Amino acid sequence: MEGSRLVISLSPHIRDKDTTQKIMFTVVLALIPVWAAATYFFGFNSIRLVLLSSITAVAAEAVIMVIRRQPVTAVLDGSALVTGMLLGLSLPPSLPSWMAVLGAVVAIVVGKQVFGGLGSNPFNPALVGRAFLVASFSKAMTTWTAPFTDTVTAATPLINQNAVSYSELFFGTTAGSLGETSALAILLGGIFLFYRGVLDYRIPVGFLGSAAVLMFLFGEDPIFHLLSGSLLLGAVFMATDMVTTPITPKGRWIFGIGCGVILVLIRLWGSLPEGLTYSILLMNAATPLINRWTRPRIFGQGVKTHE
Amino acid sequence: MKTINFRGGVHPEYSKYITADLPVKVLPPPEIAIIPMVQHVGEAAEPLVKKGDQVKVGQIIGKICNTVCASVHSPVSGTVKAVEPRPTVNGHALLSVVIENDGLDAVIDMNPHPDPIQLSAAEIQKKIESAGIVGLGGAGFPAIVKINSAKDHKIDYLIINGSECEPYLTADHRVMAEYTSEVILGAKLLAKASGAEKIIIAVEENKPECIAKLTEAAGSSAIEVVKVVTKYPAGSEKQLIKAVCNREVPSNGLPYQVGVLVHNVGTAWAVAQACQKGRPLIERVVTVSGDIIKEPGNFLVRLGTPFKTVIQAAGGFTAEPAKVLAGGPMMGLAQYNLDVPVVKTVTGILAFSQKEVKQYDPMPCIKCGRCVEVCPAHLMPVRIELFAINGMWDEARDYGAMDCIECGCCTYICPSKRGLFHWIKLAKSKIAKV
Ligand code: SF4
Ligand code: SF4
Numbered sequence: 001m002e003g004s005r006l007v008i009s010l011s012p013h014i015r016d017k018d019t020t021q022k023i024m025f026t027v028v029l030a031l032i033p034v035w036a037a038a039t040y041f042f043g044f045n046s047i048r049l050v051l052l053s054s055i056t057a058v059a060a061e062a063v064i065m066v067i068r069r070q071p072v073t074a075v076l077d078g079s080a081l082v083t084g085m086l087l088g089l090s091l092p093p094s095l096p097s098w099m100a101v102l103g104a105v106v107a108i109v110v111g112k113q114v115f116g117g118l119g120s121n122p123f124n125p126a127l128v129g130r131a132f133l134v135a136s137f138s139k140a141m142t143t144w145t146a147p148f149t150d151t152v153t154a155a156t157p158l159i160n161q162n163a164v165s166y167s168e169l170f171f172g173t174t175a176g177s178l179g180e181t182s183a184l185a186i187l188l189g190g191i192f193l194f195y196r197g198v199l200d201y202r203i204p205v206g207f208l209g210s211a212a213v214l215m216f217l218f219g220e221d222p223i224f225h226l227l228s229g230s231l232l233l234g235a236v237f238m239a240t241d242m243v244t245t246p247i248t249p250k251g252r253w254i255f256g257i258g259c260g261v262i263l264v265l266i267r268l269w270g271s272l273p274e275g276l277t278y279s280i281l282l283m284n285a286a287t288p289l290i291n292r293w294t295r296p297r298i299f300g301q302g303v304k305t306h307e
Numbered sequence: 308m309k310t311i312n313f314r315g316g317v318h319p320e321y322s323k324y325i326t327a328d329l330p331v332k333v334l335p336p337p338e339i340a341i342i343p344m345v346q347h348v349g350e351a352a353e354p355l356v357k358k359g360d361q362v363k364v365g366q367i368i369g370k371i372c373n374t375v376c377a378s379v380h381s382p383v384s385g386t387v388k389a390v391e392p393r394p395t396v397n398g399h400a401l402l403s404v405v406i407e408n409d410g411l412d413a414v415i416d417m418n419p420h421p422d423p424i425q426l427s428a429a430e431i432q433k434k435i436e437s438a439g440i441v442g443l444g445g446a447g448f449p450a451i452v453k454i455n456s457a458k459d460h461k462i463d464y465l466i467i468n469g470s471e472c473e474p475y476l477t478a479d480h481r482v483m484a485e486y487t488s489e490v491i492l493g494a495k496l497l498a499k500a501s502g503a504e505k506i507i508i509a510v511e512e513n514k515p516e517c518i519a520k521l522t523e524a525a526g527s528s529a530i531e532v533v534k535v536v537t538k539y540p541a542g543s544e545k546q547l548i549k550a551v552c553n554r555e556v557p558s559n560g561l562p563y564q565v566g567v568l569v570h571n572v573g574t575a576w577a578v579a580q581a582c583q584k585g586r587p588l589i590e591r592v593v594t595v596s597g598d599i600i601k602e603p604g605n606f607l608v609r610l611g612t613p614f615k616t617v618i619q620a621a622g623g624f625t626a627e628p629a630k631v632l633a634g635g636p637m638m639g640l641a642q643y644n645l646d647v648p649v650v651k652t653v654t655g656i657l658a659f660s661q662k663e664v665k666q667y668d669p670m671p672c673i674k675c676g677r678c679v680e681v682c683p684a685h686l687m688p689v690r691i692e693l694f695a696i697n698g699m700w701d702e703a704r705d706y707g708a709m710d711c712i713e714c715g716c717c718t719y720i721c722p723s724k725r726g727l728f729h730w731i732k733l734a735k736s737k738i739a740k741v
């Protein structure tokens with residue numbers, strides 16, 4: 001019974017099995033059905049853009065790690081891969097390859113690493129990359145192809161509202177960005193994330209709920225709006241990015257509802273048909289404030305005694 | 308029976324099945340007993356013996372010297388070998404009386420009472436005080452001090468805490484299952500001593516055996532047994548009061564301020580022993596478990612028995628130990644010296660192999676909010692951690708560092724394996740010094 005080699009450490013002596021890396025790869029797994037649906041509808045373009053964007057994002061992260069003299073193994077945390085996949089899935093199928101590469105570099109470098117890397121970026125990096133592409137190449141970023149074809153340009157449902165049925169929107173046989181068309185695939189991924197405890201229901205429920213209610217109040221078809229454009233993809237996968245959203249439960253409600261309100265304002269009165277990117281980026285900017293406002297009441301503070 | 312819940316907390320692997328059904332084994336008194344004069348929250352007791360003195364089982368060897376203090380008794384009969392500082396479970400060397408057991412187990416006259424419930428409140432208080440009873444759930448607050456502090460207040464509820472929420476530990480479980488009638492008697496005595504109107508025994512729902520036995524033993528008396536959610540830290544005093552009575556103890560306050568007192572089931576058992584048999588607190592039930600303990604079990608151990616001896620009684624180690632804990636894995640204290648004695652606050656002795664003892668490299672915080680969600684004190688641990696890392700003590704205090712109950716849930720849950728509690732504890736000590 002030798003006691004000298006015993007480890008001394010502060011409690012707790014056990015830890016939960018979940019790790020940051022596991023969380024990131026859970027998101028990657030959840031994106032697989034979305035990517036599969038995109039590939040089914042848009043074929044090689046889906047493989048081309050998502051692979052390019054993912055590989056570029058991971059490579060850019062690795063290069064920055066070398067420049068910052070940090071271990072390159074940090075890319076194994078999976079966060080750059082998530083960013084790359086999300087960016088790729090938010091691109092229109094016909095986008096030139098070099099634009100996807102550029103978008104991924106901007107997402108990682110400008111969206112994430114200039115702020116200090118994992119955990120320090122205020123804005124969702126994939127959306128930063130996407131916003132950059134929309135601003136720089138607005139034509140290419142709004143040119144859509146119909147599913148099962150490579151060339152026929154088509155209007156997205158948001159532009160041409162009467163041309164599609166609910167079931168087309170639900171299964172995804174409409175024009176749009178790669179990952180956004182199939183509500184079914186997105187919901188599958190979302191349910192998986194929720195089940196694994198990686199997704200806080202408050203954000204998507206607040207987001208989709210407030211958007212639907214507002215659309216209804218303004219005389220629009222709420223179901224159509226929920227299913228079309230990138231709303232569902234964004235509400236499930238982008239607005240729920242942990243790093244850029246509030247840490248308090250109440251704050252997450254506010255975040256989700258705020259996203260929904262901004263999205264509706266942009267969709268109905270903005271010059272863009274879509275409002276997803278900016279709704280989330282704006283709420284990302286408000287996140288530090290929301291965290292401050294929604295500080296939980298500390299147990300036992302402000303309570304009266306029984307005398 | 309409905310299950311009572313509270314906000315926050317975590318669900319670690321409980322690993323209680325290892326020892327939950329194993330009856331308490333009585334360990335023989337140790338050859339050498341080491342009795343620290345502090346085994347409780349508060350000031351050290353003053354030694355009443357010196358080297359060479361003869362003592363008997365149950366004889367008082369340390370007397371109360373302050374308002375927050377507890378007396379200490381000899382667990383064996385024999386000769387005092389030394390009165391000197393010895394290493395203890397909290398890592399410090401504390402003044403201890405070292406007694407060589409003469410093997411006779413000669414007992415003092417214990418002054419038993421056939422029907423202690425007839426005792427007056429003052430008499431019960433006297434017995435609790437002179438028996439040196441402290442909270443046996445692990446915190447070790449002197450029971451009499453708790454009762455006295457509430458003297459001038461109306462106490463509506465006495466909660467007997469059977470929510471043994473630390474993983475692996477089953478000592479309270481066995482006390483409830485095997486010493487059921489003593490727990491009930493102790494509860495009644497504690498209620499009488501503190502003038503409490505109603506007794507509620509709160510047991511985690513993963514111990515149906517205990518709930519059934521206690522309910523049966525309570526019979527038609529006014530004692531209510533309630534079922535608490537299986538979640539750590541269900542046994543934490545303020546969280547339990549909130550869950551059971553929906554009363555919130557004020558920050559910095561004590562339970563009597565909301566008309567409640569809480570005592571552990573083990574404490575109730577000790578009170579029954581003291582009043583019925585006149586037996587002071589010289590032994591307690593300890594769970595010995597962990598992946599490298601050969602024959603894990605629950606043992607009735609005389610205080611002062613070295614950890615080594617208790618571990619040997621459980622068959623010893625099956626492999627090289629990497630970590631030995633006094634208490635549970637969430638709040639227990641890591642030990643480096645197995646000569647330290649079992650004291651009143653040691654609920655368990657756990658030993659783990661290298662395989663179970665992982666070192667973690669903290670990663671950047673990904674703001675997942677899990678630490679906020681699980682904090683039973685409703686703090687934002689990630690914030691306080693950041694303030695502490697940057698030495699911003701005022702901000703740390705503003706964010707409630709002093710309200711941290713040290714449960715460790717934040718560190719436990721963090722996917723980036725950050726040592727949140729470590730920093731918060733540092734902040735607490737810095738703030739306390741100002
Ligand atoms: S901050 Fe304190 S009370 Fe809150 S979870 Fe961490 S250790 Fe527990
Ligand atoms: S649990 Fe860890 S990673 Fe999550 S918010 Fe708290 S400190 Fe950050």
